[in-house]
Amino acid sequence: MKKIFDDTEIAFALKSNTDLNTSYLLFKMMNFKPLVKIGTGFINLALKLHLPVENLIRKTIFDQFCGGINEEDCLKVVDTIFAKGVSTVLDYAVEGKAVETEFENALQKTLKIIEFAKERQAIPFAVFKPSSFGRIDLYEKIEKQQAINAEEQKEWADIVARFDKVCQIAHQKNVTVMIDAEESWMQTAADNLIFEMMQKYNKEKIIVCNTLQMYRRDRMNYLKEIHQKAQSEGFFIGIKLVRGAYMEKENERAEENGYPSPICASKQETDKNYDAALQYITDNLDTFLLFAGTHNETSAYYLMELMQQKKITNNNPKIWFGQLYGMSDTMSFNLAANGYNVAKYVPFGPVKEVVPYLIRRAQENTAVTGQTSRELEMIIEERQRRKKSHR
Known part of the structure; x- marks a missing residue:
């Protein structure tokens, strides 16, 4: 290569x-x-x-x-990098909120991004974090199947409704929405909800994408499991692959609570996991959309090699490369210059909030x-x- x-x-x-x-x-x-x-x-x-x-x-x-303090503020960045062939994923990067008004605000922001994406070729995806739509500890309770009171039942129903609203509008507007991955102790609850959205909205086209953090030892099995279900039930799967963002927190929590860490024992194991997922998805591209979120040049070259071997064109709409804004420009702009689909994650929000x-x-x-x-x-x-x- x-x-x-x-x-x-x-x-x-x-x-x-x-x-x-x-x-x-x-x-x-x-x-x-x-x-x-x-x-x-x-x-x-x-x-x-x-x-x-x-x-x-x-x-x-x-x-x-x-990219800026709000969506409009980001448009200069959006247009500038698109002139070089690099698309944008606008990411409302306000984190750690825990009140209903903030969750509703995040919902409205996500719906606005979908509207932006519908109107602009330069913005092919929308994105949100599960914790921007509801409390992390409530996801955790749902995951552990703990009893929840009437107020929490209402809260959870609101979270489900927010997910469904975003996916429904995205389906109507024909905009693909990626849902970020978070800590393992809440992720299964999020996974189950995202899977339901895929079953509902990915029947004719890929609208809903989940994110798999491949530093988790269980993610290859999960990928194969949902693929089998999608094949038997007749829907498509959108996957964003990343290595992972919460390693230190995951390992510390596992040690404190006396359970085996869900994280791979070494970086080499994580790399092997990530590349195995690239191969699995490109082997089954009839079912998948792949967004390869990576700053690792070796993995990017490996995906390019897989595409070449399988005679997948550089600009195949079912394969995207993604990097964060402000990082790995040597990857993003050179990939775009060679005809690959590339998108930068461009975070935005008020300075203090981000x-x-x-x-x-x-x-x-x-x-x-x-x-x-x-x-x-x-x-x-x-x-x-x-x-x-x-x-």
Whole structure:
């Protein structure tokens, strides 16, 4: 497979020298784990003390990883990257809410994103998190089949209604909706609900997509299980594959509560799991839509090889590559330049409200061995290329 991810000129064509320098400084800082710990602690404290740090956050980490404070604010990013062949998944990145008004607000945001997607070729998907529609501890109770009181029954009915409303409107508007994965102790409840939505709305076309975190040891079996059900019942499956975002939290909770961690014992095992899922889905593409969410170049090349072997065209509408906005531009823009379907996850929301997301993003960058170093390496290479070209 021809190596395409080293072309920094294509990757950073949209970045000015100033933008490139800002990214360089940010990733340089994120490459130093103690600094990330101090910096994220400072941001949390400053916001609690109502210090005027929003502008600083906006001009640094926010602008690197977020498209704007609302949907309209993101349109400049949406249009700019689409001109280079990269689509957008608008992601309302407000996390950790636990009241009904916030859940209703998230529902309205998701419906608005579906409307945006219907009107714009550049936005092929909508997305939401299960916990944006209801309390995590209620999902957990449902998962464990614990008794719930009348008020909680009403709450759960509201969660189901929100899921159904989004999927129904998405079906009407012909927009595919991806539902993110979360912590394992609530995920089965979410999985069951998403499966019901697939049974209901994926009969003629793929509208509903679940997300599988392949650092979980059980996900390949789950993938095969739902595939068998889909074949016997006659509906399609949408799958977004990711490696996973809650490893430290999962391992800590397992240790505290004395049960085996659901997470693969090594990164190699996770990589093997992820690539096995790529092969399984491309072997059964008549049933699936695949959104391969990955910053791992080896897995991206593997998927490209599978497509080549199986004579699947680069722009087959049932296969998408996805990366987060502000990261892995060497993958996204080079894939697009070679005719593959690519989408960036573009988070948005009020600066203060998306800080938990931004902190998680910074922490994940330091936790993934080599990720920040690779970003830095490519930025440095592009800066050097530009200097040479201006001599």
